[in-house]
Amino acid sequence: MKNIISILALTLLFLAGCESFLEEENKSNVTAEEFYVTEEGYSALINANYSALREIYGDFAWLFCAGTDMYSEGRDSEPVGLSRYSNLNSSSEGVDHLYKTCFTAVQRANTAIYYASLTEPTADLDQRVAEMKALRAHAYFLLVQTYGGVPLITDLIADAIVTFDRSSAEDIYTQIVTDLTEALPVVSAGAFDGRVNQKTVQFLLAKVLLTRGYESFAGATDFADAAAYADAVIGGQALDIPFNDLWLPTNEMNAETIFSVQFDQGSTSAVQGELGNRQQNFFGSYTGGTEVAGKAPYKSYNLCPNNFALSLFEQGDERWEGTFMTTVYDRYFDYFDVEDKSTLDVAHFYAPAWYTAADKLAFTTANPDATYHDYGTYDPEGADISGNWATIIVKKFDDPKAQFGANGDKGRTSNRDVVIARLADAYLVAAEAYLQAGDATTGLAKLNVVRARANVANATAGEFDIDYILDERGRELLGEYHRWFDLKRTGKLVERAAAHHMWIEASNFVGNGGEMKVLRPIPQSALDLNQNKDFAQNPAYN
Template identity: 60%
Template sequence: MKKIASILAIALLLFGSSCADFLEEENKSNVTAEEFYATKEGYSALVNSNYAALRNIYGNQPWMFEAGTDLYQEGRGLEPQGLSKYTELNSASSNVNFLYVNGYKSIQLANSAIFYADKTEQAAVNTQYLGEVRFLRANAYFLLVQSYGGVPLITEFIQEPILAFDRATAEEVYAFIISELEGALTQVSSGSYSGRVNKRAVENLLAKVHLTRAYEDFAASDDFAKAASYADKVIGGQGLTISSEQLWKPGNDMNAEVIFSVQYSAGSISADPSRIGNQQQNFFGPYLGGSEVAGNAPYKTYNLLPTRFALDLFEKGDERWYSTFMTEMFTRYYDYYDVADHKSLTVRDFYEPRWFTAQDSIAYVAAHPGVVYHSYGTTDPVSAITTADRATMIVKKFDDPKSLFAGGTSGTSTRDFIVHRLADTYLVAAEAYLQLGNAAQGLERLNAVRARAKVANATLAEFDIDYILDERARELLGEYHRWFDLKRTGKLVERASAHNSWISPENFVGAGGNLKILRPIPQEALDLNQNKNFPQNPAYD
């Protein structure tokens, strides 16, 4: 019988990284896996550890989700250069292994929960648990196949070291993902969302997976149809009735439009509250000050800043401009959340919207003497932008006024990370219907999103894939979808080159003239794999 420490050490051998902190704590005991996971309590803990692993994927570094796109680029803070500019992208580039390592950690945990499902003390909830971890395993593989293409399909719990892996095709990986999710549909709870995977979350992921596969050359003929059907099941007649501002209000993370999220709480990070929380609020804004602002403003990294293109997408009257950006920064930043009557507060910085006239500017300054007025066109990170504190637009939708101040790679927020929400599902349906040739139906879904934002309906004449990507940008800015959106739709090279001043089409050209669309298989994975015939992606050979 193997100790838990011995079993989990295999992940270190295979993937070149340590096992998750929440499981390392189990190593302090002398209890075997067979003994611990055979109990209801032990098996429940194992399943819960699968959820905790999501924090390593979504709560930490966002580069593989957002860098190198049309919406964000670096300012004073540098990003991993390969992922953000493509010219230095190779198998050893910084952070290129992020989803590979954390994806396979998640898969190994799911495989262990599936392995022990029929060995543990049987309970009615075990079938539900099994469906939940199948969803989580499918989600990990979905992130992997989008990022790297075909990857090893590891579906069994690894108890002895395996030193050589074969590479499955992307087609095989997609088929496995869909099979897993279809199986999970009959196992998970059909109740309302409470933090655990339910049927609606599975249907939502199936919609996204079918939509993504539909663009591949091995797509099934009904992928777009299934994407639309699953998305409509998730929507189920539910309207977008929560205002944009309330949607992102701190403390409202479990609102009725959330389909699946990564859960946090003050208690869950109490072991190290200055390090192991959510990092999402750290990005998408300029530096606001050092430790002297502790308790008054969040730490911002000064990278992944909204591009001019991203800012230009918003029009007058779009409520998402104000729910997304901190357009008025008070002397104490967090007073925006902590003080109900903003009229009593002094505005320190104002960030002008595109639609302000000269008269609007004069009037605003007259009403706010002493304000630092940031004119439109000076708050996006072009090469000549000032590197002063507070110089660029601040994305506020992830702010946590209860978080500690901690810089670097520390995460201190206890807000949930929203992975899937209803407006995204509406836009998935819009895209699927457009590609099915039913533009009218797709436009109806998209205009439901615009109606909540209080902007005019789009018309059939302008409704195309670029309009959908623009709408996804307005609605989902900062929500870890963008690289996947551009890659899925075949728009990555075109739009990143057109709207990110650090990127040109030549940056994407790799070995043999192949384009760097997929990320390279990490060098550490190739080095550890004794199958030396395991192929690298073509652009990196």
């Protein structure tokens, strides 16, 4: 028997998945067989599955964003293997993050599915099992994109197993699609409330089939099916929320959110700084220690938007102001907290590419004490990164209610939700899927819906190709934990990272035997624990 005081059960005490429904009491000295067969215990087990998402998305963002075409390190170094590829190996810092957290999620999902046949029947039991299948599919989707084939485990592991086989990526995708298609008709058809619903599953199916469509083992209709599922998510819904409003700290559960990882102060306060998320910490320069005095939030000086990322925006694109903190007031969070900003002192201003000499003169005359950052001087390549406030800051994820300070192990201070699927992304997935299915006209129309909300001109048929889609995804989704997967999926990782990342050359990707490092290595810790010595490492790292 497994005592409830296990990693799984401890999670029930400290973590929760959604403010509205994940408040559970931990039961010590009770076995799983006794606890999970009760309605209360099974509910706690479901909640533990949602809380696993917090560990996947709540910590460092290297596997999602580092080593791509849009983000470069500022003053503080990133894990060199993941950021530059030149020294990437199975023991590199950070390569095991998704391996550990996603297999934890898989084990929790398998446990919930197993106990569903043993626990007290409830009206929503089948729906909960379907949610668990979707969460298992989500975890395996992250795993297969990152590492390729991995162990395929769909049963509860109650005792230690020290030998695992490696399934093929094709088999992993087959299981993912099976889980999602089985879940789709059973999960809630209602609005997103923190739990997996039908739009969540449809979005995952669209993304999974789109991704598999590029593989050698793709299904003949993968791109067309991905487009159809993306259309089902869209369901005629317009992008009618202004881009800036999408990211207001009080508007996280807006009508365009398809799925997000839920955080709230009540469920993370038990261990301050360890149970929230780090998303607001990235994507900007250090703020000089003023966070200690309550004037500015901690920023890590990592994953700073580079010159290429900034160059994607044109005059009039509402995503420029909606994404970046272009005007920094003396107290940073006054941007959110003060309605009338006319009397506030401006500390920093980051001029866009289209500002003229006359624009600069007008601003500096009106704000003589502000530091004016000319365009081209506040990206990691153009800035003097030895100083503070040297690179522009992404404001989309700022949390005015979080602690001002905290770094290192105490840096998970934000309680804002991490949005991992939203309506504009569904439009862009549809655009890409239609393009690859041979219907560029419909794909272009989907992409232009996104551009229309941003107040920029339609893309033309002559411009519309996979590179244009990646540029548009860069503008729309900057900082949203998709970029490495986007480049890897489309086969553009080497080309675009080498072209736009200041520390990457194409030769950095060349691994053992000339194999390219377009998968991450299987972590050495997993290989060491596995007594199956025929378990193969990915070719570039052999």
